[in-house]
Amino acid sequence: MENISGADLVRAAAFIGAGIAMGLGAIGPGVGEGFAGGKACEAIGRNPDEAGLLTRTMLVAQAVAESTGIYSLVVALLLIFVV
Amino acid sequence: MEAEFIVHAGQYLGAGLCIGLGAIGAALGEGYTGGLANTSISRRPAMAPTYTRTMLVAQAVAETSAIFALMVSVLLLFTDLSGMGVCQWAAAIGAGLSMGLGAFGSGIGAGLPGGQAIWGLSRQPQTASHMTTTMLVSQAICQTPAIFSLVVAFLLIFKDASGYPLWPYSASFLAAGLAMGLGAIGSGWGGGMTGGACCEGFARQPRLRSQLMTMNLVGQAVSQTPAIFALLIAIMLVVGGKTEGNILTVATTLGAGLAIGFGAIGSGLGNGANAQGACEAVTMNSGTSKDMMTFMLVGQAIGQTPVIFALVVSLMLIFIPFSGMPANLVGFSALVGAGLSVGIAGIGSGFGNGLNGASACRGVALAPAERGSMLTLMLVGQAVAQTPAIFGLLVAFILMFKGYPGPATLPAAMALLSAGLCMGFGGLGPGVGNGFTGAAACEAAGHRPDQRGLIMRTMLVAQAVAQSTAIYALVIAFVLIFVV
Structure with missing residues (x-):
């Protein structure tokens, strides 16, 4: 660990970047999708006939x-495996 | 100096x-x-x-x-x-x-x-x-x-x-x-x-x-x-703090503090939100106040789980010697990462469970006769919202107990710390989001008990989708731990 090369530093930064x-x-996405799901449940409770549409x-x-969660996933995979 | x-x-x-x-x-x-x-x-x-x-x-x-x-x-x-x-x-x-x-x-x-x-x-x-x-x-x-x-x-x-x-x-x-x-x-x-x-x-x-x-x-x-x-x-950390040790002693101490500190946030907020819902429900329908107390305490007990996970990891970090862990930056990152993973992932689940429990109380106030099915709906919703905290616990255990035979390089160390951060933050959003969905489902079922099957199905579909990002975070954490 005493002599850290430039390439090591770059890889370390890429891994930290992937996690973040x-x-x-x-x-x-977790909060937003949950919110949308909650509103759908409320709406179906009010108007069950439209359950399919809702x-x-x-x-x-x-x-x-x-989509933004998938962007993060793609960037994380790129940081780990490609760059 | x-x-x-x-x-x-x-x-x-x-x-x-x-x-x-x-x-x-x-x-x-x-x-x-x-x-x-x-x-x-x-x-x-x-x-x-x-x-x-x-x-x-x-x-x-x-x-x-x-x-x-x-x-x-x-x-x-x-x-x-x-x-x-x-x-x-x-x-x-x-x-x-x-x-x-x-x-x-x-x-x-x-x-x-x-x-x-x-x-x-x-x-x-x-x-x-x-x-x-x-x-x-x-x-x-x-x-x-x-x-x-x-x-x-x-x-x-x-x-x-x-x-x-x-x-x-x-x-x-x-x-x-x-x-x-x-x-x-x-x-x-x-x-x-x-x-x-x-x-x-x-x-x-x-x-x-x-x-x-x-x-x-x-x-x-x-x-x-x-x-x-x-x-x-x-108090344990100050009074029983070790005065001699190596980099791993520093890591276990910091990891224990971070785990319980972050882990307590969600459960504290969630339990408060749950009791808020119970107070509102008593106001709406005072005839159900005994049921409400039961619902509140059951909901809070489940909302307490993430902080108990964090407490367990904290105590393990304090008391287990970790003699197989390499005393270098790799071991340090693994132990601190374990604390971050269980602590931060617990924030979302703790708060989400509280929101869910609060709405179940309001739902019982709306339809007291349906309290059995409301309890089922609440428990199913909370179980799903608990998943990110369980992922966080899982990653913490793997980080603590996986052996690290490979060379101690800076990238290897940072990958482990990053895995902890990834699962921690990655669990936060889905935990809260699943709680929102579960909460709305309980309230909707209170208004329309006859539609509870449809409502539960919608809730589970929505929660499954909201869970996906926590699963991505788990996958990336595993890749960081096992592959790179």
Whole structure:
């Protein structure tokens, strides 16, 4: 550990970056999708006849909210395996 | 460099952290109280003197935690601690963190009953004297975590560590400060949510005073538990701190402090939110107050799980020798990473479980006959919301007990620390989000008990999607631990 090469430093930074990217990146989608899911449950409780439509809308909204989580995943994998 | 300078530098840094962090919470809480006081005055201008007086009393109580922080800050500025050993630099910073962070939760928390009490007075002016009592009792309990923080700050400042080498004992001081400071946030704030709902409920239904007060006191008492765990670990770290050891001793100490500190935040907040829901539910339907107590306690017990995970990991870090762990940066990163993983991941699950439990209480108030199916719905929702905390615990165990035979390089070490951070933060969002979904499902089922099957299905689909990012975080953490 005494002589840390430049390449080691870069790899270490990439690993820390990957953890932070995936860790922080997971917060937003988790909260946001949960919120959307909650509103869907409320809406279905109020109008059960439209359950199919409401579930579809919920899933579309969650898929969009998921995208940032997937961006984080991709960047984390890139940091670990590619750069 | 001479020890004296290091200690003085620590004292000034600690003093700044203490009052800087400590000033946030009280100001927010007092602002909330002031805001609702003006709302109330606009409704009944003739009562302005009464509302202003109550506001000032409530703000004075909320101010207490900031005054504690000021006291510790001034003590750090003007007392020379360098005579008590070189480790005292860490004691000063630890004391600043303990009191500064600890004052944050209690300051906000104490403001919530204050605001709700004044708003309540504008609804039911005849309740004045009882309302003030209810407010003051609730606020006093919210201040408890700040008092724990003050005790730990004094313990750190006045612990005589002369003759101890700089490391590893400095880590004990830092970790104790972090554990108590972070650990006090959730309990102080959560207790305030409960107290606020009790004052609000009393204003809506003055005849329910004793039922609400019982719910408030029991709920707040349970919400205080995480802060008490943090106090326990902080005292153990200072009194039983190791005076000799290597880099692994430093790592286990810091890891233990971080685990219980972060881990207590979510459970404290969640238990408070759960009891808030129970108080609201009693106000909505007083006939169900016995059921409500059961629901609240079951919900809080589950909401307590993340802090118990954190407590277990903390105690393991303190007491297990970890003789197979390499005494270098790799071992250090693995042990600190374990603390971060279980602690931070628990924040989301603890709070999410509390939201879920709160709504289950409201759901029972709406449809008391359906309490059996409501309990099932609550438990299923909470079980899913618990998953991120379990992932956090899993990653912590793997980090602690996996062998590290490979060469000790900087990238290998950072990958382990990063795995802990990744799973910790990655569990935070899904835990809260799953709680939102579960909460809304319980409330919807309360309105429409006939649709509970459909509602539960929707809840599970939504929670599964919200869980996905926690699973990504788990995968990345595993890749960082096992592959690279």
